[in-house]
Amino acid sequence: MRIGLAGVGRIGAFHARTLQALDFVDELIVTDADPAAAKAVAAELDVPAVPDVASLLASGVDGFVIATATPGHAPLLRLGVAAGIPTFCEKPVAGTLAETIALAKLVASEDVPVHVGFQRRFDAGYQRAREAVASGELGFVHTIRANTHDQAPPHASYIPTSGGIFRDCNVHDFDILRFVTGREVASVYATGGNKGAAFFAEAGDVDTGGALLTLDDGTIVLVSSTRYNGGGHDVRMEIHGERGAIAVGLDHSLAMRSAEEGVDFPRGPRKWSFMERFLPAYQAELTAFADVVRGVRPSPCTVQDALEAFRVAEACERSRAEGRPVALSEIEGI
Ligand SMILES: NC(=O)c1ccc[n+]([C@@H]2O[C@H](COP(=O)([O-])OP(=O)(O)OC[C@H]3O[C@@H](n4cnc5c(N)ncnc54)[C@H](O)[C@@H]3O)[C@@H](O)[C@H]2O)c1
Known part of the structure; x- marks a missing residue:
């Protein structure tokens, strides 16, 4: 399975390491608005870095993980859903209530699973x-x-x-x-x-x-x-x-x-x-996301859950x- 990850800051770099260590991930591709950050994580994990999310999604990934700063979540989630790629999005899915409602409606009307990152x-x-x-x-x-x-x-x-x-x-x-x-x-x-x-x-x-x-x-x-x-x-x-x-x-x-x-x-x-406190939970949620990508389980935490x-x-x-x-x-x- 090929997973594309956008955002390699505090939680994104941590997710990259977790994803890299999971058996189901054959290839991890990373990107970040800060190219130096993407290159550093790519070098550490020996994985490819691409310049932007458009290239990431065009590269044929099976699943898309959004771990950018919060303002990036809604636009990237829309791109992931538009591309028909099962998407994991860190909480919150958007910075405002209106945008969260709009996303919940959008995702409910599409056949693309979205899993929101409430690891607890x-x-x-x-x-x-x-x-x-x-x-x-x-x-x-x-x-x-x-x-x-x-x-x-x-x-x-x-x-x-x-x-x-x-x-x-x-x-x-x-x-x-x-x-x-x-x-x-x-x-x-x-x-x-x-x-x-x-x-x-x-x-x-x-x-x-x-x-x-x-x-x-x-x-x-x-x-x-x-x-x-x-x-x-x-x-x-x-x-x-x-x-x-x-x-x-x-x-x-x-x-x-x-x-x-x-x-x-x-x-x-x-x-x-939080990384120390929830390490097994983060591993389990990304393993669950792989099952979502494979279509063997529904999203364990939906955008509607995130909205509530x-x-x-x-x-x-x-x-x-x-x-x-x-x-x-x-x-x-x-
Ligand atoms: N589930 C959890 O326990 C948990 C824990 C920490 C953070 N988070 C969430 O994760 C998100 C990131 O938090 P963080 O602490 O890692 O932030 P951070 O500021 O350390 O990192 C954010 C990264 O995203 C990159 N970025 C910003 N906009 C981008 C875009 N449009 N495209 C690509 N890259 C972009 C930045 O360059 C930066 O490297 C936040 O939304 C936060 O709420 C969740």
């Missing part, structure tokens, strides 16, 4: 939590806590086009919340704070976010995010129910130490980045800006 769906812990909720072993679920705490901020130039902390970081929590519970978000009340670098506020963003969500079955969900978690990379979900509780990401790598005397949990080592997560993020941004609870019914969808 392939994490074994989240999958077990989903089973625990579905099997009823927790009884009714009343409270969920979910967090995405990055150890350190990305480079300053990433922030103005990132969409803000809810669309960029917590969108993963919103997607996995739907996946784990099978429920939809009914309303949100969000806030944010800035104690770190000035470039967040200059971009109208916050470096730390918090949101209180209510699901359509009345479950209360507390979500947080930060770009400054000195203890390490910390992505977790706690699900509390009538008959029990289960936690995803609660192991000896926990980015926290106990204040209690004599407790030797967590023993470490800690994880410092994006709508929750959109509601959080509106809530933060207006200082009030926002019902999801206020946010356009399809």
Whole structure:
């Protein structure tokens, strides 16, 4: 199988290495708007680099992976679909709600599978939590806590086009919340704070976010995010129910130490980045994409799924800006 990859920055270079290591990929071809970046990754992996996406798609690839900066996603996704090539697109599929809706409509009307990169769906812990909720072993679920705490901020130039902390970081929590519970978000009340670098506020963003969500079955969900978690990379979900509780990401790598005397949990080592935290999940999602390309499974995360997560993020941004609870019914969808 021949896979074309556009964008070899932080996540794209990581995906290139993952794809190169997978058995099913016979040939990987890369491109980037920055030719030097494409050449460097191509040289490291001993794969061809082409000057642009048009050449990549014209070269007869079986699958197309989009890992460019967010503004590139929508136009490249349109090119991939127009070329009839099964496409994997990093989240978010677009920077705006209107464009996400347009893409969801487009993809629904075409016969080209599109897989959106919410890798937590392939994490074994989240999958077990989903089973625990579905099997009823927790009884009714009343409270969920979910967090995405990055150890350190990305480079300053990433922030103005990132969409803000809810669309960029917590969108993963919103997607996995739907996946784990099978429920939809009914309303949100969000806030944010800035104690770190000035470039967040200059971009109208916050470096730390918090949101209180209510699901359509009345479950209360507390979500947080930060770009400054000195203890390490910390992505977790706690699900509390009538008959029990289960936690995803609660192991000896926990980015926290106990204040209690004599407790030797967590023993470490800690994880410092999303790459370390989700390596097996990224491998599993790209393996699943190969099955999508081969036509043996449908997309495990559709543009419609991405739209629903994006709508929750959109509601959080509106809530933060207006200082009030926002019902999801206020946010356009399809
Ligand atoms: N799923 C995840 O866990 C995860 C993690 C990190 C980033 N992401 C997403 O991946 C995307 C990239 O993030 P990043 O941190 O790698 O960014 P980055 O800024 O490090 O890299 C982006 C790369 O895309 C290239 N590029 C930009 N526009 C392009 C275009 N039109 N054609 C070809 N190349 C283009 C840039 O030159 C750069 O090399 C973002 O949309 C982000 O939301 C997802």
